[in-house]
Every structure is written in C-alpha cells, then in structure tokens.
Amino acid sequence: MFALVDCNNFYASCERLFRPxxxxxxxxxxxxxxxxxIARSNEAKALGIAMGAPAFKMEKEMKQxxxxxxxxxxxxxGDISNRVMTELSGFTPDIETYSIDEAFLSxxxxxxxxxxxxxxxxxxxxxxxxxxxxxxxxxxxKVLAKVANKIAKKNPSKRGACLLDTQEKQIEVLxxxxxxxxxxxxxxxTKRLNALGVKTALDFMRLPRALVQKQFTIxxxxxxxxxxxxxxxxxEDVPAAKQTIxxxxxxxxxxxxxxxxxxxxxxxxxxxxxxxRRQKCCASCVTVFLHTNPFREDLPQYxxxxxxxxxxxxxSTIELIEVSAKMLSQIYKAGFLYKKIGIIxxxxxxxxxxxxxxxxxxxxxRDAEIMGALDSINAKYGRDALRIGRQGFGKRWKxxxxxxxxxxxxxxxxxxxxxx
DNA sequence: TCTGGGGTCCTAGGACCC
DNA sequence: TCTGGGGTCCTAGGACCC
Numbered sequence: 001m002f003a004l005v006d007c008n009n010f011y012a013s014c015e016r017l018f019r020p021x022x023x024x025x026x027x028x029x030x031x032x033x034x035x036x037x038i039a040r041s042n043e044a045k046a047l048g049i050a051m052g053a054p055a056f057k058m059e060k061e062m063k064q065x066x067x068x069x070x071x072x073x074x075x076x077x078g079d080i081s082n083r084v085m086t087e088l089s090g091f092t093p094d095i096e097t098y099s100i101d102e103a104f105l106s107x108x109x110x111x112x113x114x115x116x117x118x119x120x121x122x123x124x125x126x127x128x129x130x131x132x133x134x135x136x137x138x139x140x141x142k143v144l145a146k147v148a149n150k151i152a153k154k155n156p157s158k159r160g161a162c163l164l165d166t167q168e169k170q171i172e173v174l175x176x177x178x179x180x181x182x183x184x185x186x187x188x189x190t191k192r193l194n195a196l197g198v199k200t201a202l203d204f205m206r207l208p209r210a211l212v213q214k215q216f217t218i219x220x221x222x223x224x225x226x227x228x229x230x231x232x233x234x235x236e237d238v239p240a241a242k243q244t245i246x247x248x249x250x251x252x253x254x255x256x257x258x259x260x261x262x263x264x265x266x267x268x269x270x271x272x273x274x275x276x277r278r279q280k281c282c283a284s285c286v287t288v289f290l291h292t293n294p295f296r297e298d299l300p301q302y303x304x305x306x307x308x309x310x311x312x313x314x315x316s317t318i319e320l321i322e323v324s325a326k327m328l329s330q331i332y333k334a335g336f337l338y339k340k341i342g343i344i345x346x347x348x349x350x351x352x353x354x355x356x357x358x359x360x361x362x363x364x365x366r367d368a369e370i371m372g373a374l375d376s377i378n379a380k381y382g383r384d385a386l387r388i389g390r391q392g393f394g395k396r397w398k399x400x401x402x403x404x405x406x407x408x409x410x411x412x413x414x415x416x417x418x419x420x
Numbered sequence: 421t422c423t424g425g426g427g428t429c430c431t432a433g434g435a436c437c438c
Numbered sequence: 439t440c441t442g443g444g445g446t447c448c449t450a451g452g453a454c455c456c
Binding site: 030031032033034035036038052053054055056057059072217218219240242243244245246247248249250252253254293294295342400 | 421422423424425427428429430431
C-alpha cells in the first residue's frame with residue numbers, strides 16, 4: 001500500500017501560515033519574476049483565477065476581488081517543506097519526497113482496517129506540528145494513491161484521507177474520474193484518448209492492453225496497469241542524482257550589455273555548481289543559452305546557445321564561471337534587448353568516478369578545499385555570503401519580486417515579534 | 421512595462437560497425 | 439545476378455510532472 005501526502009494549495013498555505021488574518025481570504029502566488037499565477041488558495045480558485053494566468057492581465061481583477069498577491073518565496077516554502085517531510089519521516093522511514101509539497105509513503109504490513117485512521121492521523125499531526133493542511137490518498141499503487149488523494153481533497157466528508165483498497169471502491173471512483181486527471185495523462189494523451197471515446201479512467205482501463213501499449217508506449221501501459229491495481233512504479237526512497245542541472249531566469253528589465261549578462265550568468269553558474277556539489281557530483285558538459293523576449297514581436301529577436309565539453313568533469317564554481325563567461329562572449333551579439341539567460345550542466349558523474357585527464361593543469365585538490373570552505377561559509381552565513389568577484393551584486397539584472405513576503409522561519413531579522 | 425523554472429523518460433531515425 | 443541482418447550509439451523531439 002502507498003500513501004500520497006499532498007499539501008493543500010501549498011504556497012498559498014505557507015503565505016497564510018504567518019498571516020492568520022488571511023485565513024478565509026483569497027490568495028495567489030506568482031511565479032519567478034512575478035510572471036504568472038502558480039498557486040491559489042481555495043477562495044481564489046472559487047473566484048475563477050486560472051492557474052498559469054499572466055499576472056499583468058489580471059491586475060485589475062485581483063484588485064477588485066481583494067485578492068492578496070505574493071511573489072514566490074522559495075526560501076520560505078523550502079523550509080516549511082522540510083518541516084512537513086521531517087514530520088512524515090516520524091510515521092515511516094519508507095518515504096519518497098516527490099516534490100516540494102508531496103511525498104509517497106510505503107505502508108506495507110499495516111493492517112488494512114487501520115489505514116484510513118492512519119491517514120487522518122497524518123493530517124492531524126502535520127496540521128498541529130507544522131500548521132499546513134494536507135490530504136492523504138491511500139491505495140495499492142501510486143497512480144491509485146494519486147486518485148485517492150484527489151478524492152480526499154475534493155470531499156470534506158473524507159476528513160482529509162481517502163482509502164481505495166478494494167476493487168469495488170476503485171471501480172466506483174474511477175468510473176467518475178476524468179481521464180485527464182490521471183497522473184501521467186497530459187493534454188496530448190487526453191486528446192487522443194477522447195478521440196478513442198475514452199472519457200473516464202474506467203473507460204481507459206477497459207481499453208485492450210495491446211492498444212494501450214501501441215498508442216501510448218510503455219509509459220501509458222504502466223499507468224494502465226497501476227489503475228488495475230498492479231504496482232509498476234516503485235517507491236524511490238533514495239533520491240536519484242540529477243542527470244542535468246539547470247539554472248535560468250528571466251530578467252525584471254531587459255538587458256543589453258554583455259557585462260550585465262555575464263554577471264547574471266556567473267550567479268547562475270555558481271548556483272548550478274553548488275547544486276552539483278550538494279549531490280557530490282561533477283559535470284563535463286556545459287550549455288549556455290540566451291534569448292530576447294519572444295513576446296515582444298515589435299523588437300528584433302535573437303536566441304543562441306553554445307555547448308562546451310570539458311576535458312575533465314568539475315564542480316568548481318570558479319571553473320564553471322570562467323567557462324560559461326567564455327561561452328557567453330562567443331554567442332553574445334550586441335544590439336538586442338535580452339530577456340533571459342541560463343546555464344545547463346550535463347554529463348554528470350559522481351565526484352569519485354571522474355575520469356582524470358592527462359592534459360589537466362588545474363590544482364584540483366586545492367580547488368576542492370576552496371569549494372568546501374565556500375560551501376560551509378555560505379551554509380552558515382546565508383547563500384552567496386561569500387561569492388566570486390564576477391558574481392557582482394546583481395543591482396541591474398534583478399528579477400521582479402515586488403510582493404515578497406518575509407523569510408519568517410529562516411532569517412533572524414524576519415522572525416515575527418509578538419506583543420503579549 | 422508585464423507571459424516561470426526545473427526536471428524526467430521514451431521513441432524514431434540516422435550513422436556507423438561487423 | 440545479388441540490394442543482409444543484427445547491433446550500438448547518438449540526437450532531436452515529444453510527452454509528461456510539479
């Protein structure tokens with residue numbers, strides 16, 4: 001049996017956690033650069049605010065409806081997420097953190113009759129100890145647990161937890177469950193399934209197995225089998241090392257000069273390098289890309305990328321900043337207004353399996369020590385407390401974050417003061 | 421003025437090898 | 439005259455997730 005624990009409207013719930021006067025009020029959270037809506041409280045959903053809606057088009061609507069708007073505060077959400085996950089680990093060590101607001105738990109060996117109560121206990125514990133509302137779906141496969149979770153979220157009568165243990169219950173629910181709401185069925189698959197006359201999850205289950213495999217590949221077949229109660233997707237309790245690591249951002253204001261682009265890029269390279277070291281890996285392939293704003297059809301457009309293969313894999317911030325800066329100078333063209341730049345690291349290997357190059361001229365042990373010092377200083381004094389000169393101070397290329405909430409739980413100066 | 425960012429997996433087809 | 443057959447690797451593109 002699997003349980004899927006999913007935080008309700010997670011980002012909106014985090015914003016509300018330290019602003020209790022916002023309970024019952026509509027809240028939306030915007031994407032990076034305050035671009036579009038990525039999270040909504042139930043009240044905002046009820047007002048018809050669409051997921052992914054561009055913020056600038058809704059300025060008026062949000063004002064009229066008294067919606068509280070926030071820039072995304074990933075420092076806050078990340079910290080609250082850690083608290084939720086820590087709480088869940090108290091229930092079982094067999095846990096897979098699936099995303100910032102979701103985790104799968106393996107519940108093997110638990111008596112079936114107790115499962116729904118167990119789910120409700122999880123809901124109560126997270127609410128009491130972290131303050132975030134969650135829903136729990138329990139079923140024999142991950143895909144069914146996802147279904148159960150949606151049922152729990154939608155029906156208040158479930159009191160936060162839904163158990164789909166028997167086939168009868170599953171059939172009953174799946175006959176009313178839209179096929180597009182199944183985990184792993186996206187827009188394209190929905191179109192093709194609708195064309196086959198498939199509307200509900202049950203319709204999908206009743207398609208012949210061979211047809212499913214032919215039309216929707218092995219991925220579709222796994223989903224089909226999971227709906228039938230056959231586990232095909234396992235719990236991944238040790239997170240796999242990432243095969244690509246990317247940092248890219250749009251700018252608040254478009255940028256013209258190569259100096260400012262270089263400064264932004266240096267910061268993204270530093271972020272990528274730190275992510276790489278956190279998973280104890282090195283990368284030997286670097287991609288740098290940049291482009292103008294494709295929405296501004298009135299302006300000249302330019303987009304380019306460059307790929308570099310290093311002779312030896314690295315995780316050094318210094319080296320990656322240097323390499324990416326060189327690549328930028330190769331692809332930068334003056335006379336354009338740039339909207340976004342980014343860096344992608346690939347060909348990632350564990351740091352103790354790096355193929356040593358005969359032609360290497362870098363003092364690797366020394367660099368590793370410097371990086372170790374850099375990481376421990378930044379862990380203690382905050383991200384980017386110690387930085388490479390090229391990173392600058394980001395005065396000109398900042399992204400937009402006009403409605404950022406305080407880092408209530410991670411920055412001493414932002415901790416709430418309570419007058420008693 | 422303004423439209424997110426960061427990932428994974430699978431397949432088809434071409435190049436190349438013997 | 440005959441137009442094999444089996445395999446690997448790589449890449450681009452498509453689909454999906456949160």
